[in-house]
Amino acid sequence: MRQRRLGTELRRLREQADLSATAAGAQMGSSQSRVSSIESGGYAVSADRVRAMGREYRCADRELIEALARMTGGRTRGWWDEYRDILPAGMLDLAELEHHASSMRIASVIHLPGILQTREHARAVISDVVPPLEPYEVEHRGSYRIKRQAVLHGEHPVEVTAILHEAALRMDFGGPDVARAQLTYLLEMAERDNVTLRVIPFGSGTFPSSGQGIIYLGGEVQHLDTVQLDTDHGSEFLDTQPQLARYRHTLDRMEALALAPAGSQDMIDRIQRDLRR
Structure with a gap:
């Protein structure tokens, strides 16, 4: 995913410079096929080559070029590789993006964010x-979801803001015991310095969202941010500047309707206590 994104950004820079792949290759003493292979993510490129391409494309954003240079070196190998022949590619791409994210903003209306779920939930x-999964497939996906939570811990945990609609807190997936344990876990996570929970109560107003889960993953520079949408047919990844701006606006609108963190924790606690009755 990271290498493909690097190629995509280099293609965008080339197109902004109004150069064809053939012309770009000729300017750099290469070929059209090599430029196309780099842009498709099929050929690993060095940091120096990225800087050279930035110069040829007359890109004045040095911060962006240096961020792209740090994305070189081929595909990152991480814990998600053990699932490469087991889970859909979109799941592995999400884990890699989360691993490299500088921050995350999440919005969930029906389902709680996977990165904040208990194993039972x-x-x-x-x-x-x-269609239904086989029991072993359920276990694989469950263990993958729990391992994603590693980014919340460790020496440099990612900063996460999760905007949860009250509906997601009341869905009662797995029954009352599972739901109570899940809400307890949310309250525990909200005590972490790097996790902020904001709840949108029923009756707070409307917001521009279809209800699908949104994860906005911060890149090293804003230009390299990525949005992941959790749809019924799998993950969709968006990274054009208009798309990124749209989802920043959507998340801002949702967060404006949400309770402050302290009030949100109080609401989660009240819902949990209601489940005991």
Whole structure:
């Protein structure tokens, strides 16, 4: 995913410079096929080559070029590689993006964010997909979802702001016991310095969202941000500047309707206590 994004950004810089792949290759003493291979993510390029391409494309944004240079070196190998022949590619791409993210903003209306789910809650949700999965597939996806949470811990945990609609807190997936444990876990995570939970109560007003899960992953520079949409047919990744601006606006609108963190934790606690009755 990271190498493909690097290629995509280099192609955009070339097109902004009004150069064909053939012309760009000739200017750099290369070929059209080599330029196309770099842009498709099929050929690993060095940091120095990225800087040279930035000069040829007359890109004045040095911060962007240096961020692109740091994306070189081929595909990152991480824990998600053990799932490469087991899970869809979009899941692995999301784990890689989360691993490299500088920050994350998440919005969930119906389902709680996967990165904040307990194992039992995840198993209950995953077991209910259509078409149904085999038991071993449920376990694979559940363990993958829990391993994604590593980015919340460690020496340099990612900063996460999660905007949760009240509906997601009341869905009761897995039954009352699982739901209570899940809400307890949310309250525990909200105590972490790098996790902020904001709840949108019923009746707060409308916002520009279809209800699908949104993860806005911060890049090293804003130009390299990525949006992941959690759809019924799998993950969709968006990275054009108009798309990024649209989802920043959507998240801003949703966050403006949400309670402050302290009030949000109070609401989660009240909902949890309601489940005990």
